[in-house]
């Protein structure tokens with residue numbers, strides 16, 4: 001490698017590093033978080049109507065215990081300036097090993113350790129001023145989604161492996177780089193649809209194969225494709241297909257959306273899905289070139305890899321970073337996911353507590 005290329009690689013790497021923050025909990029902070037998580041689980045987890053207030057109390061008390069540096073990192077994320085925030089040093093929830101077979105979804109959802117992890121995620125979201133929520137048309141309207149191979153497509157077949165695999169977090173298939181749906185808008189409600197999630201938080205109940213979650217911060221990608229291509233991506237020349245995770249009969253394909261948008265509060269915000277987005281036929285040559293450059297640059301990106309366990313969690317800024325994963329290798333892997341709504345977002349609210357939005 002020539003010196004010039006080496007320098008350029010170093011620059012890109014340090015740029016990506018700035019996009020990733022790690023907040024390490026001290027033992028005392030971790031115990032305090034665990035106590036609040038247990039209390040939230042006892043209430044029934046994030047789906048309970050008193051969970052939001054409890055998560056707020058927990059976050060407020062935790063913030064008092066944080067150092068100036070820890071609080072500065074939380075503020076930077078809250079202000080939309082960080083792509084990925086990793087929490088480590090968290091307490092293990094349970095020492096029980098995963099069973100040989102993945103339990104069914106309904107049984108998993110009721111487990112105390114799952115409710116505890118979900119409650120913890122809700123508190124961690126509150127630390128960055130994000131509120132846990134669900135969409136009416138996704139995940140049966142529930143706040144907590146368990147990410148695991150319930151529907152086949154992993155490296156090892158499951159019992160009753162279906163022939164047609166669902167391309168969603170409930171299957172074992174590899175998922176290419178994407179932000180979370182819906183894709184109509186990213187910050188303010190448009191055309192009767194709420195914006196896409198501001199954040200998603202993930203932690204692991206079990207990850208015996210230590211399979212990583214991959215994140216691609218977008219600022220270095222946009223820097224690389226340049227201003228003309230970035231501007232072209234703000235035009236409404238893109239379409240997307242309906243997500244497999246949507247409730248039957250709800251959600252739809254969409255047209256005339258942009259990939260990037262400027263917002264007065266956030267700066268810019270992105271929506272993209274490598275396996276659901278495409279260029280519309282009427283798009284101009286310049287937009288087509290910009291889209292090709294974006295896809296190529298994302299394809300060449302070196303994702304940030306992080307292996308989730310019970311002792312960690314990650315919040316992905318869903319308007320500033322893509323995420324993806326390889327095919328699931330160990331079918332016992334279970335992640336606990338919740339969406340977060342930031343202080344910048346203006347959705348269409350169906351009910352306040354628990355927070356349910358029109359998708």
Ligand SMILES: [Fe+2]
Nearest residue numbers: 169179180323
């Ligand atoms: Fe995803």
